Amino acid sequence: NAGVTQTPKFQVLKTGQSMTLQCAQDMNHNSMYWYRQDPGMGLRLIYYSASEGTTDKGEVPNGYNVSRLNKREFSLRLESAAPSQTSVYFCASFGRANSYEQYFGPGTRLTVT
Amino acid sequence: AQTVTQSQPEMSVQEAETVTLSCTYDTSESDYYLFWYKQPPSRQMILVIRQEAYKQQNATENRFSVNFQKAAKSFSLKISDSQLGDAAMYFCAYRRNRVGGGSNYKLTFGKGTLLTVNP
Numbered sequence: 001n002a003g004v005t006q007t008p009k010f011q012v013l014k015t016g017q018s019m020t021l022q023c024a025q026d027m028n029h030n031s032m033y034w035y036r037q038d039p040g041m042g043l044r045l046i047y048y049s050a051s052e053g054t055t056d057k058g059e060v061p062n063g064y065n066v067s068r069l070n071k072r073e074f075s076l077r078l079e080s081a082a083p084s085q086t087s088v089y090f091c092a093s094f095g096r097a098n099s100y101e102q103y104f105g106p107g108t109r110l111t112v113t
Numbered sequence: 114a115q116t117v118t119q120s121q122p123e124m125s126v127q128e129a130e131t132v133t134l135s136c137t138y139d140t141s142e143s144d145y146y147l148f149w150y151k152q153p154p155s156r157q158m159i160l161v162i163r164q165e166a167y168k169q170q171n172a173t174e175n176r177f178s179v180n181f182q183k184a185a186k187s188f189s190l191k192i193s194d195s196q197l198g199d200a201a202m203y204f205c206a207y208r209r210n211r212v213g214g215g216s217n218y219k220l221t222f223g224k225g226t227l228l229t230v231n232p
Contacts, residue, residue, distance in 0.1 A: 040225075043204070048217055092220075100148075100165075101160055102220055106155075109156075
């Protein structure tokens with residue numbers, strides 16, 4: 001099993017450009033998450049999808065949109081990138097209520113100039 | 114809202130010695146999980162150890178153990194016989210356990226502690 005995969009691993013954008021970060025999991029998990037990691041800030045939740053067909057805002061949703069395309073895939077879109085969105089982005093998935101572990105993808109390092 | 118605080122931005126330890134990383138949290142709930150994640154330079158988030166709040170016994174995984182003080186809302190990580198490969202950023206994280214259908218099992222993270230291991 002590949003677990004959680006993310007593409008791309010690195011990306012450089014100019015201010016105002018758009019892009020979509022892709023995430024897929026092959027563990028048949030219901031819940032998927034997008035976090036961002038900034039120096040000295042830990043990981044913060046951007047958006048999540050508790051199940052296929054639903055999405056909700058997390059702690060820092062401004063400037064982002066998400067799509068839960070199907071049970072496997074959860075994408076994060078930046079419509080008009082800003083330097084403040086320079087960060088490392090992690091996708092994660094979670095299987096069931098009495099389990100404990102969220103599985104993380106390898107992360108995407110995004111730089112907006 | 115839940116908060117997780119790691120008061121040590123950086124720590125260092127000599128190889129083969131023991132180090133303790135601190136974490137405190139704030140919650141009004143009684144049923145939750147606490148985790149320590151390790152993030153090496155590769156960026157991958159690796160689960161080190163977990164603690165279920167209703168279990169009084171402290172969790173242990175090989176050289177890693179926790180000191181869970183529920184009343185004090187404290188959850189420290191002890192690394193024994195430190196190895197060079199233990200050098201990484203360590204994050205403490207909190208997650209609710211019993212959540213209604215369709216709700217959010219999100220993790221709330223501390224800001225991290227950067228651990229350096231000196232040879």
